[in-house]
Amino acid sequence: MAVQPQRLEEAYRPSALTRLRSFLDREAVFAWIILTPALLILALFIAYPFVLGIWLSLTDKRASVPGNFIGIENFIKDVQDTIFQKTVVNTFVYTAVATVFKLILGLALALLMNQPFRGKNLVRAFVLLPWIVPTVLSTVAWQWMFDPSYSVLNWTLKNWLGWSGAFPSWLGDPFLALCCVIAVNIWRGVPFFAISLLAGLQTVSLELYEASAIDGANPAQRFWHITLPTIRPVLTIVTLFSVVWTFADFQLVYVLTRGGPLNSTQLFATYAYDTALRGGQIGLGASIALFMFPILAVVVFIIQRSLRREAH
Amino acid sequence: MSDNVDMTPRIPRRKFLKRAGLAAAGLTLGAAGLAACGDPTSTSATSATTAASGSNAGTTAAGVTAAGASTTKQFSGELRLLQWVSFVPAADEEFKRQADEWGKKNNVKVTIEAIPGNEVQPKTVAAIEAKAGPDIIQMDYNWPWLYETALVDMSKEYNDLKTKFGGFFPFLEGNSVVNGTPRAIPYCVVPGAWVYRKSWFKEVGADKFPETWDQFLDVGKKLKAANHPMLQTMGQTFGDSPGMWYSFLWEHGGKEVMEDGKTVAINSPETLAAVEKAVTIYNNVFTPDVLAWDDNSNNKAFLAEQISATLNGASIYLTSKKQNAPFANDLAHAIQPAGPQGRAATQLNKTHAVMGYSKNVDAARDFVNWIMQPDQYNKWLEAGGAYSIYSLKSYDSNPVYTKDPNLTVFKETIQYGRNVGWPGPPSQAASQAFSKYLIVNMFAAAAKGKAPKDAIADTEAELNKIYNPNKK
Numbered sequence: 001m002a003v004q005p006q007r008l009e010e011a012y013r014p015s016a017l018t019r020l021r022s023f024l025d026r027e028a029v030f031a032w033i034i035l036t037p038a039l040l041i042l043a044l045f046i047a048y049p050f051v052l053g054i055w056l057s058l059t060d061k062r063a064s065v066p067g068n069f070i071g072i073e074n075f076i077k078d079v080q081d082t083i084f085q086k087t088v089v090n091t092f093v094y095t096a097v098a099t100v101f102k103l104i105l106g107l108a109l110a111l112l113m114n115q116p117f118r119g120k121n122l123v124r125a126f127v128l129l130p131w132i133v134p135t136v137l138s139t140v141a142w143q144w145m146f147d148p149s150y151s152v153l154n155w156t157l158k159n160w161l162g163w164s165g166a167f168p169s170w171l172g173d174p175f176l177a178l179c180c181v182i183a184v185n186i187w188r189g190v191p192f193f194a195i196s197l198l199a200g201l202q203t204v205s206l207e208l209y210e211a212s213a214i215d216g217a218n219p220a221q222r223f224w225h226i227t228l229p230t231i232r233p234v235l236t237i238v239t240l241f242s243v244v245w246t247f248a249d250f251q252l253v254y255v256l257t258r259g260g261p262l263n264s265t266q267l268f269a270t271y272a273y274d275t276a277l278r279g280g281q282i283g284l285g286a287s288i289a290l291f292m293f294p295i296l297a298v299v300v301f302i303i304q305r306s307l308r309r310e311a312h
Numbered sequence: 313m314s315d316n317v318d319m320t321p322r323i324p325r326r327k328f329l330k331r332a333g334l335a336a337a338g339l340t341l342g343a344a345g346l347a348a349c350g351d352p353t354s355t356s357a358t359s360a361t362t363a364a365s366g367s368n369a370g371t372t373a374a375g376v377t378a379a380g381a382s383t384t385k386q387f388s389g390e391l392r393l394l395q396w397v398s399f400v401p402a403a404d405e406e407f408k409r410q411a412d413e414w415g416k417k418n419n420v421k422v423t424i425e426a427i428p429g430n431e432v433q434p435k436t437v438a439a440i441e442a443k444a445g446p447d448i449i450q451m452d453y454n455w456p457w458l459y460e461t462a463l464v465d466m467s468k469e470y471n472d473l474k475t476k477f478g479g480f481f482p483f484l485e486g487n488s489v490v491n492g493t494p495r496a497i498p499y500c501v502v503p504g505a506w507v508y509r510k511s512w513f514k515e516v517g518a519d520k521f522p523e524t525w526d527q528f529l530d531v532g533k534k535l536k537a538a539n540h541p542m543l544q545t546m547g548q549t550f551g552d553s554p555g556m557w558y559s560f561l562w563e564h565g566g567k568e569v570m571e572d573g574k575t576v577a578i579n580s581p582e583t584l585a586a587v588e589k590a591v592t593i594y595n596n597v598f599t600p601d602v603l604a605w606d607d608n609s610n611n612k613a614f615l616a617e618q619i620s621a622t623l624n625g626a627s628i629y630l631t632s633k634k635q636n637a638p639f640a641n642d643l644a645h646a647i648q649p650a651g652p653q654g655r656a657a658t659q660l661n662k663t664h665a666v667m668g669y670s671k672n673v674d675a676a677r678d679f680v681n682w683i684m685q686p687d688q689y690n691k692w693l694e695a696g697g698a699y700s701i702y703s704l705k706s707y708d709s710n711p712v713y714t715k716d717p718n719l720t721v722f723k724e725t726i727q728y729g730r731n732v733g734w735p736g737p738p739s740q741a742a743s744q745a746f747s748k749y750l751i752v753n754m755f756a757a758a759a760k761g762k763a764p765k766d767a768i769a770d771t772e773a774e775l776n777k778i779y780n781p782n783k784k
Binding site for chain 1: 549600773
């Protein structure tokens with residue numbers, strides 16, 4: 001008689017597999033399991049280089065010789081460096097001007113493409129081209145367009161617009177060179193804005209437009225009170241990405257001007273590259289690159305907050 | 313959207329994110345700890361090993377070469393060599409052919425990796441830091457000084473070649489022998505000379521190329537008015553720009569630093585005279601495009617018949633001859649005009665360094681030595697058509713330098729060769745000033761309207777930070 005309950009217990013004791021299953025079924029465990037691969041990738045490819053970057057920026061490491069810890073000396077040197085000061089200004093101007101133009105032009109293009117017209121899909125595909133073509137390739141093409149000897153721009157000025165006298169030296173003048181790199185950045189970035197915002201525009205409910213039309217709202221009012229608020233989250237995210245990419249841009253400037261003339265197009269990334277890899281001052285170069293981090297962190301934080309407020 | 317709906321009831325999103333965040337933070341801190349504790353020691357440990365293996369390899373290689381003089385050497389594996397794409401493809405092809413020949417003979421697979429000149433240095437630093445990459449790097453200027461500890465001691469080969477072939481030119485010696493130890497084998501010099509259009513010069517009444525910078529200014533004004541300007545880059549680029557502006561500074565008696573390599577000496581009446589002269593030349597002889605030019609631009613502009621003269625290697629001349637350009641016979645070369653202090657030249661030189669991290673050091677040393685031997689070296693010089701000047705004096709007899717009277721001038725320029733940072737030693741600091749384009753930009757800033765005095769003062773401040781980093 002006394003044996004039976006024991007047997008029952010035995011019979012109902014869950015098998016190892018079932019126990020494992022129930023263990024895995026626990027939220028805390030399962031969450032960790034599915035998170036682990038991503039965390040490992042993050043740690044390996046983002047956290048490690050980032051931490052190494054921070055460490056290097058605190059040393060006087062040079063190419064081929066180990067560095068010593070020197071605290072924040074590199075950062076102090078950066079701030080006192082006139083080329084660095086110029087780089088900071090350049091980067092802000094580059095990012096601000098390019099982003100504003102990309103936003104305006106991208107929105108205009110998105111609104112245009114959102115209208116029904118023949119060959120709409122084809123146009124949408126073509127608009128993406130500048131974004132798809134590898135930056136280095138398209139920038140080399142731009143370099144030819146700005147080239148003083150072969151410039152199609154100067155040719156147009158001369159033959160179509162009747163320009164006489166000295167041609168502008170597109171990449172030779174510090175101010176024009178900055179304008180040129182900004183222009184190419186806008187050209188490359190507009191498709192990203194246009195296509196993303198187009199996706200946003202397509203989520204706007206037609207009923208809202210109809211209702212507002214019945215209430216007598218004109219197109220401008222409809223844009224301001226319906227379109228813009230609806231696509232605002234997309235707009236914010238797209239702008240955030242663009243700011244980050246533009247701020248940390250490298251390829252375009254490096255191909256087009258190598259930071260010159262007179263460092264007038266030097267950005268954080270190009271100056272860090274020049275300092276660390278050409279000048280061999282790896283620690284100092286790392287500190288220049290790291291200066292981007294707090295600035296970008298602030299940008300991300302501000303936009304995240306505004307997004308969250310939006311969500312509430 | 314659907315993901316959120318599925319997820320919310322099981323794990324609240326906030327909780328999920330919190331966990332994920334904590335996990336990420338934990339891992340990051342772990343990595344930080346690891347990097348902070350482990351890295352410096354491991355770095356120094358590895359570099360110590362590299363240095364040790366470098367010197368071991370050095371002695372072994374020396375042994376092998378000494379013993380191997382009579383027997384055949386046994387190599388295997390692979391060799392990678394990094395170099396620039398020179399402006400004379402025929403020479404690059406010959407180099408590759410020689411590499412294949414040596415490879416076949418020695419059972420080694422040799423790969424020549426040729427990239428644009430501006431990219432060689434970043435790649436070199438990346439390879440040194442990763443301790444992996446090309447076994448041999450063809451370096452420019454004074455790079456052996458910058459990467460001394462990463463390079464194999466080449467004393468054996470260097471001294472052999474030196475005794476056998478009449479010695480290296482002094483400025484090449486200065487660039488390659490670092491603190492008494494040869495760290496690379498000077499391969500060649502790519503000197504600059506002014507290439508010009510004879511007929512266009514005649515049109516403005518100049519029978520030959522100006523001998524001094526004052527004459528240069530006179531003739532240049534006329535050529536600009538005739539819409540055939542003489543141009544030379546003032547841009548941020550590695551070869552032509554320093555080739556012009558360091559030399560220009562020296563020829564006027566200016567210098568960035570004293571012989572001690574510490575006392576910054578840029579702020580002098582001589583520099584002021586040089587900068588003022590450069591501004592006059594920029595305004596009256598050049599066009600603003602020169603500020604954007606890289607090493608390629610003057611080749612393009614000259615071949616497009618847009619300019620009458622530029623300072624360059626022999627590549628413009630060689631290309632126009634090869635392409636049978638209608639103006640090929642109208643070209644001539646001339647030595648750089650002289651300043652009040654005579655002539656001086658920063659010459660682009662190429663030197664082969666064997667990397668300490670290489671797994672095939674012996675083979676690399678043998679190859680670098682082998683290409684300097686007459687059978688190979690003479691062929692390569694000839695393929696280059698006098699574009700490159702020999703580094704070892706006894707190759708002076710190569711017929712390529714006398715065959716074409718238009719090219720003899722390049723050989724003459726060698727005697728004016730100086731190191732970057734002259735009269736100081738070829739140091740790390742000189743290279744930093746070089747890589748920041750400080751001297752070039754001093755001239756460019758003044759050309760763009762900055763008062764010459766201010767441009768010099770700015771440069772002085774930057775040079776001081778480099779040469780005396782600890783002085784406040």
